[in-house]
Amino acid sequence: MTRTTPPRPLDVEALFPELAAYRGTTTRLHPRPGSPDASDSSVGGPLLWPADEPWPLCTEPHGRRRGRRPADIHRERQVLASAWARNPDSGPTDAERQLLAELSREHRSAELAENAPLPMLGVAQLYRRDIADLPAGPDGCDLLQVFWCPFDRHRPTGYSMSLQLIWRRSWEVTEALTAPPQPPVIGSDGYVAEPCVLHPEQVGTYPFAGLLPDDLRDRIYAWEEAEEACAEEDDDAPVPPCYQYDLSIPPGWRVGGFASWHLTDPAPMDCRTCATPMELLLTIDSSEWDGGSKSWMPQEEDREAPTFLTARPTEVTVGRAGELNIFLCPTDPRHPSRWSIQ
Known part of the structure; x- marks a missing residue:
């Protein structure tokens, strides 16, 4: 089923014409439970992985023998x-x-030695043919595959995640791996994605307010405060739209566009290899919408259904129900990626 983002509550460029110069696009992935195969773009589905190529492993020393x-x-x-x-x-x-x-019990794995290489979990794979805002990979690669370790025990803090991006040319895979290795236990449930098919939709987007020119940002904040003041005078008035949650950056899994910095101040994301400012590649979100961002809920969804039953199709949880923004070097996508949790 197609997923369609409702029109925004108002035309933000009519209020702030300068925003037109900053308008961009992002592709909402709209993952929903399904049965994808290796030829599909998916979250939590089977990956197109060569049978003769080693599966990604986490080799960083950390506890890995106890979990679910x-x-x-x-x-x-x-x-x-x-x-x-x-x-x-x-x-x-x-x-x-x-x-x-009984299912919630943790177990100790006898088959895995302490600090032995641990199979990483395949999180998602994205074909460029399906995703309008997915950039070209290196050397003509048309497929991006995302992996992570299912434990929060990595450097530099000892509580960080370990993430790996793989680019490949899909047509070169002549024999696909049918039974990839799996970690025997999982350190955090939120790393385990349920199989989901995607319903990509390209929508307009604008930068996080804190990254706009000071004058424009301050005018947006002043407008929001005035709208809130008017609403407070009328008990029956609807909640006024907000730039952050209704007009600029959509929630949910998406490719391209602008990162939100609602949890921290904006931080420079420059490539550590060539110092080029990096661009947002992928956002992995714990929910597709919530009470504050429900205006982005697709038109096809049941608006009366409880949010906890419908807004978390992948079952992935990032941090404390936040989002993971993965950044890519636009000069050379082979340079190491960077990421931020919001």
Whole structure:
């Protein structure tokens, strides 16, 4: 099913014509549960990986032998989804709660030696033919594959994630791996994505307000304050639109456009190889919308359904329910990427 972003609550360029010079595009991926195959762009689906090529591994020393089994995480989600769909008021039965308690247990892996190479999880793969804002890869690569380690125990803090991007030419894969290695246990459930098909949609977008020229930013803030003051005088007035959450940067998984810096101040993202300012490649978001960004909810969705049942199709959680912004060097995509959690 196509997913369509509703028109914005107002024409922000009519209020601030200067924004036209900063307008960009981003492709909302709209992941939804499905059964993708290796020829599809997907989140959490099978990847087009050569049978004779080593699978990405995390070799950084950290604890990796204790956690939850991937199969238990998927099963827990299935039980919960079925229970809440059956009865939105009470959810799981007593028997299901007992099963959920068993599925939530952590286990110690006997098959994995401490600090042994750990298979990374395939998070997503994106074909350039499907994603309007996906940049060209190096040397004609048309496929981007994203991996991460399922433990938050990496340098420099000891609590960081480990991320790997792989570019490839899809037509060169003549024999695909059908049973990729999997980590026996997972350190954090949020690293495990449910299989989702994508419904890409290109939409307009504008930079984070803090990165606009000072005068323009201050005028936007003043307009928001005036709108809020008017709304406070009328108890029946709707919540006025906000530049950050309604007019500029859409929530959810997306490719290209502008990064949000709502959790931290904007930070320079320059390539550590050539010092070129980097561009946003991919945003991995914990939810497709929430109470503050519901104006971006696609028109095809059930607006009466509880947000917790519909807005988290991938089940991925970044940090404390935030978003991961991955940046790419526009001069050479082979240069190491950088990322920020917001």
